[in-house]
Amino acid sequence: MKDTAAPSTPRSSNCIWDAVIVGAGHNGLVTANYLARSGLDVLVVEKNDWIGGAAVSRELYPGFTYSNCSYVCSLFRPEIMRDLDLPAHGLQVLPYEGGAVFQRDGGYLATYRDHEANRREIARHSPRDAENYDRYARDLMRHCRFIRPLLMRTPPDPASFKPRDLSEMAYLARQFLALGADEAADMVRFWTMSISDYLDEYFENDTLKAYMTVAAITGTALGPMSPGTAYVLLHHYMGDVDGNIGAWGYARGGMGAVSQALAASFRGAGGTLRENAPVARILVRSGRAEGVVLEDGEEILARRVISNMDVKRTFLNCMDPTDLPEAFLGRVRSFKSRGSSGKLNIALDGAPEFPALPDGSPCLRGDLHFTDSVERAERAYDDWKAGRWSADPFQDTMIPSMIDPTMAPPGKHFMSCFVQYCPPKLRNGADGERDWTDNDRDAFGKAVIDQIEDYAPGFKQRILHVEVRTPRELEAEVGLTDGNIFQGELTFDQLLFNRPVPGYAQYRGPVPDLWMCGSSTHPGGGVMGAPGRNAAAEILRSMRGGVGNRAEMRDAYPVL
């Protein structure tokens, strides 16, 4: 879709924008909105002819809308939706129900939204686990209550003596000390443990544990037995749908609806968006960021440059290394952004049938999985380590059109298969590496489809079209370095004041007037909007007095 609001001829280079934002990912658009609503003259430049980055919906097969990358919504902060009036611009989040792990022996373990139905379902597999589930959920909720207030706060710089950093450090310390010794110990263990060890403390049933593992390895180049995966689980659990913490939903019209609503709100606030405008280089002159140069050579000048690209693409691909401190560059190079995920988007002629599920089961309206033990998930990760895609892949598969009537014609369906593991490069010979080829991609796609067919005979016959995406496609299309879906892994060493680089966690780049607002920054990846919002807060704060009418920006809703 073309941008009708943008001027038909680009502004000449003698015009200076208040801010140019590189990338129309959802975070770039969030920052853009807050700045435009504060009266700044804001330009967003996006390399693709579509917007949204990894929050995008495209029609690749007539009549079907795909959520091409991200596919479920929970993390997006409701405070941001409200500040930017996104529902009025078309954003609607739909809760979904149920889900299931299919077992190799023909059985399944379901989840249900109803507490009692869910308890009895787990009890079918383990009466003990069914009763422990509530304690587990309670404990996770405690961790959520700790982390949620941190999402919309700029992390302090522990090395700084500025009053704001000191008071923010004190705030963190207070939060932590308020926990009490046992809880604090639990917290630290939780933030550093493997999900497998963590689950072993609660549960005995392997299928249940495999189910709980999903969110702990999503988007992460770690296996369930790797330390640090428990935190990744929390990252996926701390969102909510209308206050229902841990619940996920669909954006009506696909995840691109988030970006479309942001773009509509931005244009309504007078902002300008240019698609098909790839940035080749961020301009640094006289020691400050002065604008960007597009690939066709056009120079765009601005009082500040804000990058929505990941930290590696920003500093390693789009800047002159001589403009950057060497130590900083070194940190950026070692920032972990190993890709681990692939995705299939499938147009179906009819709903797949899973004989394991009873008639009328709501599970098809939720998330579906085919890995029924933690060990199988770990083995899938072994393939990644060996430089192969998983022969027995790990899927988070959904059929959003079961709920959303806008995504496929009545009776037909859109299926989204998120798959692990997929390495960014494939092993070549004993210790060489090579790029993915189209053949590799198709073979990976086949492994995924074959796995579904095993549990849903006849599935293949219903396929009308498939989009297969490996880290190669994710990098080429969205610009995610090595295809890492979070613009950098969400492990504890890369969180809070260490994200993306110690000393640079406050959205400021190492060059004056250069800022970062993407998922590479605190609090990280997912369609959350918090990095973009926090970056805008810092930019506006840096302008002091310079902004007339500051946009409404809510603090996080209190945790009672």
Add this chain to the structure above:
Amino acid sequence: MNDLRHHFRTPLMRSPFHPRVEAANVLNAWAPWAGVTTALNFGDVAMEHSSIRNSASLYDISPMIKYAIEGPGAAAYLDRLTLRRASALPVGAVQYTSWCNDAGHVLDDGTLFRLGEDRFRLCCQERHLPWLQDSAIGFDVSIRDETEAIAGLSLQGPTSFSVLSAAGGADLASLKPFRLAEMHLGPAGPVMVSRTGFTGDLGYEIWTTPDRALDLWDHLMAAGTPHRLRPVGTEALNIARIEAGFIIANMDFICAEQVLRPDRARQPDEIGLGWMVDLDKGAFNGRNAIRAAREGGMLHWALVGLDIEGNVPAEGAELYLDGKKAVGQVTAAVWSPTTKRNLALAQIRRPWHRDAGDRLRAEIYALRELQYHKLMLRARIARRPFFNPPRRRATPPGMF
């Protein structure tokens, strides 16, 4: 079995749709509505509400009180009874209206259907037979309670047009809001369809006789499945109606006939219904009192929509000016999944319905694990409807 002396055994009546409602009411969540057993939910309020805004929902409205108002003098009678000009309502149209006693205090609000030149139907929340009959003196009109003679289903949501089309509804595309038409819906037979509802969304109400009720339910559910139709209960509907900014008698205002404490009675202007009052149409019940109150500055209250900070619903909250002076009361409140706002309806003392600026606070007591968190959250007066999608009025309607 049908011994009418045995009401003590079954105080609540059953709706004509009861067998289907009962089968789907998996949590046995029941509540009485106008003496009928009705479903509060069908197991999942959030999913049900979502279907009202995302796909399509089916809600049993049979318990609504319905009066047949018929005769050559019906239109003139209704002009005299209600606030609006009923005689201007074309045959085949529906009017949202209200009526008052001589003090100008609201007795109820409801929808008035003009089924023929001399035939009307009035649907409302409370029972008013004596009032309606006594008001008919001097008019050539008969008034009869037909509540139990008519079964009704409300089909609401963005795919409701798709559902009803799939069910065989002909000429549906041209049916405008607040219009009605007779249709034949396959095995469900002849029905009356009105483009009305209580959700503020695209939707229809479908009226039939009790003997054909189950056929209608089954036929709609079958036709609606590919369009994600699901039954919804009163809890989901209540969220939707607050989003739409609609009021309910005896929840957002007290019906004048039932008011015990005289200061609780309200004029139309005091509950947001002032726009209905047609002072130019000639005499009607309450006219002089309404005019006198307007002219004499005797209106004390107003009904407003509120957008409240945070995400804790303000049910029952008291409203304070500058945190000190009590100026009103929340009558309905909900966290709105559609608008992502914390919404409420409230009665507020004049002139604060206009002049409160940023000075209003809602005092909320949130009970969490046996302790109250007391919150004083900023409340801003907001325009109703809070949610008003273009599809509500689009003719022809879209498929979703």
